Amino acid sequence: MKLFINYSRDDKTWVSEFWRALHDSTNYEIWIDRRLVPASDWWDSILEHIEKCDCFISILSPQAVESIYCQAELDYAIALNKPILPLILKPCNFPSTLSKRLQYEDITDMPLDRVLIRATLALGEIQLDIMKGLYHKRTVQRPPLPTPSVQKPDHVFEVFALAEEAASHGNDTLAHELFHQVALTDPAGLGLAATQRIVELRFEREREIAYNQILRLAHDPATQRGAQVAWQVYLNKYGNTYDPENLINVLTPPAIYTPIYAPSLPQSTGTNSPALPPKPKQPRTIDILPEPFEWVEIPAGLVKLAMGGYVPDEGLEVHVNTFWIGKYPTTVAQYSLFVEAGGYEVEEYWTQAGWYWRQSKLIDQSRFWQDPQWHHPTHPIAGVSWYEAIAFCHWLSDVTSEMIVLPTEPQWQRAAQGDDERLYPWGNTYDERYCNPTHITGQTTPVTQFIAGASPYEVMDMCGNVWEWCLTDGYSGRDDIEGGSNRVLRGGTWSSSHNVAQNTMRLNYFPSFRFDLVGFRLARLTMF
Numbered sequence: 001m002k003l004f005i006n007y008s009r010d011d012k013t014w015v016s017e018f019w020r021a022l023h024d025s026t027n028y029e030i031w032i033d034r035r036l037v038p039a040s041d042w043w044d045s046i047l048e049h050i051e052k053c054d055c056f057i058s059i060l061s062p063q064a065v066e067s068i069y070c071q072a073e074l075d076y077a078i079a080l081n082k083p084i085l086p087l088i089l090k091p092c093n094f095p096s097t098l099s100k101r102l103q104y105e106d107i108t109d110m111p112l113d114r115v116l117i118r119a120t121l122a123l124g125e126i127q128l129d130i131m132k133g134l135y136h137k138r139t140v141q142r143p144p145l146p147t148p149s150v151q152k153p154d155h156v157f158e159v160f161a162l163a164e165e166a167a168s169h170g171n172d173t174l175a176h177e178l179f180h181q182v183a184l185t186d187p188a189g190l191g192l193a194a195t196q197r198i199v200e201l202r203f204e205r206e207r208e209i210a211y212n213q214i215l216r217l218a219h220d221p222a223t224q225r226g227a228q229v230a231w232q233v234y235l236n237k238y239g240n241t242y243d244p245e246n247l248i249n250v251l252t253p254p255a256i257y258t259p260i261y262a263p264s265l266p267q268s269t270g271t272n273s274p275a276l277p278p279k280p281k282q283p284r285t286i287d288i289l290p291e292p293f294e295w296v297e298i299p300a301g302l303v304k305l306a307m308g309g310y311v312p313d314e315g316l317e318v319h320v321n322t323f324w325i326g327k328y329p330t331t332v333a334q335y336s337l338f339v340e341a342g343g344y345e346v347e348e349y350w351t352q353a354g355w356y357w358r359q360s361k362l363i364d365q366s367r368f369w370q371d372p373q374w375h376h377p378t379h380p381i382a383g384v385s386w387y388e389a390i391a392f393c394h395w396l397s398d399v400t401s402e403m404i405v406l407p408t409e410p411q412w413q414r415a416a417q418g419d420d421e422r423l424y425p426w427g428n429t430y431d432e433r434y435c436n437p438t439h440i441t442g443q444t445t446p447v448t449q450f451i452a453g454a455s456p457y458e459v460m461d462m463c464g465n466v467w468e469w470c471l472t473d474g475y476s477g478r479d480d481i482e483g484g485s486n487r488v489l490r491g492g493t494w495s496s497s498h499n500v501a502q503n504t505m506r507l508n509y510f511p512s513f514r515f516d517l518v519g520f521r522l523a524r525l526t527m528f
Contacts, residue, residue, distance in 0.1 A: 001127055004053035005032045006073045008064035009161070011089060015059055021116055028123070042166070042174050043145045047076060055126050056082045057119075060104070061090040068146040068155050069162070071095070079140045083126045087119065145177070148185045156186045160194060164486065168475050172201050193510045199360075200353050207238045207352075215245055227251055239352050241481050282401040285524070289396075290333040292378065292448050295324040295524060296415070296459050303413045304421060305504075318410040324524040325407055325415045328447035328460050329380035329468060330392070336377075338392045339365055341399075349394040351481055354387030357512050363388075367514040379444040380466045380519040386487045386511035389469045389520040396522070407523035408479045409472035409488045409506070416463070416491070417503040418456030425455035425462040430498040435464035437496040443516075444494055463501045466519035467493050474508030486510050493517040 003022075007015045019032050031049045033042075050056065056077040064070045077084060078097055086104035088094075094104065105122060107115045129135065148155035163178035175197075182194035214234055217227035231251040240248055286293060300322045344364045347355050357363070367383030368374035374382045384392075389406055396404045407415070416425050426434050434453030436445045447461050455462050467489040471479045474486040486508045492501025495517060 001028045001055065001123070002053045003028050003030045003055050003057055003123075004050050004077070005030065005057045005059065006064075006070055006077070007032070007059040008061055008067050008070055009165075010063040011059055011061050014089065017112060018059075018115065021112055022119065025116055026120065026123075042171070044142075046073060047142050050077050050082070051080065053077075053082060054130060055123060056084045058084060058086045058095075058098070060086055060088045060092055060094070062092045064089075065092045065095060066154055067158060068148060069158070072143055072146045074098075076140075076143055079138065081135055081138045083130065083135055085119070085122050085126065087115070147181055150185050153186075153189075156182055156190055159185075160190050163194070163197070164475065167197070167201060168485070172205055175201060193512075196357065196510065196512055199356065203353060203356065204242075207242055210234055210238065211242060211244075211247075214247065214251070218247060218251060224251075237352075241351065282399065285396060285400050285402050285404065285522070288337065288400065290331070290337075290377070292328050292331075293334065294327045296327045296457050297324050298322065298411070298415045298457055298459075301414060301419055303410050303417060305410060305413065320410045320414040323407075323411055325411065325459060326522040327458065329466060329519050329521045330389075331378055331447060332375055332381050333377035335366065335381040335384070335392065338395050339369070341395065343391055343395045346395070349391040349398070351387060351390060354385075354391060354511070357385075357387055361512075368516060373443055374516055376444070376446070378446045378448065380447055380461070382444055382466055382516045382519050383514050384469075384519060385514045386469045388514075390481055392520075393522065403525040405523050405525055406469055406471040406520060409470045409477075409490065411523060412462075412468065412470050412490045413503060415457060415459045416455050420456075422456075423502050423504075424453075425459070425503065426453050432498075435461070435501065436494050437464035437492050437498065437501040442494070462491055462503070464492050464496065465494055467491055467507060467517050469518070469520040474506075489518065 005015060005019060015032060019030055022028065023030050031053065033046060050073060056074070058064070058070075058074055074084075074095065074097065084098065086094075086098055088104055088106045088108060091108060098104070105118050107118065110118075148159045150156065159178050160182045163175045163182065166172075166175035166178060179194040179198050179201075183191040183198070185191065186194075211234065214227055214230045217223040217230060228251045231247060235248075286295065298320070300320060302317050302319055304317050343349055344358065350358060366381060366388065369383075386406075393404045393406060396402075422428050424430060424434070431452075433450075435450050444465055447465070450461065450464075453463060454460050468491045470488040470490055471481070472488045473480070474488045476485065487510075489507035489509055490505070492505060
């Protein structure tokens with residue numbers, strides 16, 4: 001007996017457990033959409049498996065009932081006259097298209113072993129009905145890939161999320177098609193992000209093709225010189241952030257390529273000549289950034305990360321090495337140095353995607369730079385994208401003797417939480433005197449205002465004021481400066497509720513996002 005499981009991706013954790021348990025306890029051939037197949041055949045593959053299945057199992061929840069994909073799959077199964085077994089996983093409105101069909105099984109809060117028993121019995125009855133010839137096969141035209149409606153924002157979000165999932169699986173064709181749907185449906189909303197993602201995917205694809213061509217040259221000794229020249233062209237165009245085979249160490253002579261962060265080395269005119277005078281020592285970050293600024297050393301330790309959204313699931317334990325983090329969020333006065341130094345005009349400070357975004361949008365300052373409400377010198381800078389935060393770090397690394405980065409998500413949580421998994425930087429009980437969320441002020445506040453709300457390591461404003469960009473990719477969990485995927489935001493804001501402004505809460509947003517709720521703080525990789 002061949003089964004097809006129809007479900008919302010919000011329920012995929014439970015569905016995966018159910019699928020595995022049902023598969024192990026029966027001889028049924030069960031298909032679930034666990035991965036996005038290559039190219040744009042994903043939807044056709046789903047329809048093909050519905051056509052081949054002997055029974056269509058519908059896992060019902062509020063998200064599944066509202067999903068355009070779940071509904072389209074269910075409608076197709078009904079049109080084909082497939083036996084359908086509805087399982088209500090969470091309380092929801094029962095689909096009207098099923099009201100006169102098979103009775104459903106309410107498995108809300110039911111243990112998995114009990115669900116298996118109920119489902120197996122129901123499937124046995126369906127199998128007998130099939131043998132009696134109660135289900136006559138029908139042939140109908142395949143439905144097209146569903147398209148969202150601007151009147152239903154949840155549908156637009158669902159398509160955008162699926163596009164991101166397709167992109168994370170390397171299915172650029174499907175991702176492009178879905179992003180294009182979003183761009184056409186909601187041009188003033190998520191369509192802006194979708195258009196940006198299309199540009200980024202095209203850039204990433206072109207970069208991957210160029211890289212693989214150089215890799216083929218590098219593998220042949222006869223074409224090594226050509227590989228070296230092509231590699232320099234690649235670096236000039238794409239930078240060195242995408243280098244899975246470590247070609248930078250294979251093809252780049254030290255004399256040709258010098259990272260902008262490389263420390264200055266003493267120069268010599270020859271074995272018989274005295275060394276040239278060393279270059280003047282570069283200032284430290286603490287020497288040039290306006291107060292308040294200081295580094296805080298965070299000792300090595302473990303953090304248990306939340307796995308997504310506003311509901312902290314049981315997460316992975318991650319070991320964090322010793323590092324340094326800014327005691328305060330980056331302020332308006334500190335960011336002004338980058339603006340005044342012409343940081344928006346120096347391409348080397350920007351990622352490739354960030355530079356393209358800056359040029360295409362004519363960005364030359366933070367979003368609210370001219371707005372007095374958000375331009376207080378000792379308040380956190382607000383309205384900066386992840387691209388701008390990274391560019392600021394690159395600029396500061398270039399003018400100091402330190403390697404400045406954004407904190408990774410585990411580093412940020414380690415600095416906010418310490419060793420005891422506390423909910424808030426100061427403890428487990430919310431206190432409005434310790435931070436700036438919950439609409440009390442209606443805007444940002446000085447970064448030194450809430451001294452009592454410091455973390456175990458005396459790091460300030462880890463709760464409230466502004467969401468803070470992290471280096472971490474929100475989907476893959478990688479820590480890099482590629483900038484093509486959504487990035488993690490931590491800490492809550494001046495407008496967050498106390499349930500949101502917690503140590504384990506996270507957002508996951510596209511790197512060009514700029515709003516009055518978003519800023520950043522600095523981290524330092526090495527100590528000089």
